[in-house]
Amino acid sequence: xxxPCTRCLLKDYSKEVYDRLIVEGLxxxxxxxxxxxxxxxxxxxxxxACEKLNQGTCLACGCYVEIRAALKTGKCPYSKW
Ligand code: SF4
Numbered sequence: 001x002x003x004p005c006t007r008c009l010l011k012d013y014s015k016e017v018y019d020r021l022i023v024e025g026l027x028x029x030x031x032x033x034x035x036x037x038x039x040x041x042x043x044x045x046x047x048x049a050c051e052k053l054n055q056g057t058c059l060a061c062g063c064y065v066e067i068r069a070a071l072k073t074g075k076c077p078y079s080k081w
Pocket of ligand 1: 046047048050051052053057058059060061065075076077078079080081
């Protein structure tokens, strides 16, 4: 396992876990529920500058931000995006 990185997204922290949880998780959802990739990227940029991010998990809600940010209906619990 790589060294802990509090500001990392899961894809940067553990590619293996990212593929298993995020990629496979998003594939299981209906395509119409998935946000545009540029929207997701903007949201994740905000998360990476947020003190609540911890190795891809939002400490405010416990979710994987790469799932939450990829959903059309996804919202930041602190209304940062
Ligand atoms: S979802 Fe919101 S509170 Fe959580 S890490 Fe991202 S910006 Fe921060």
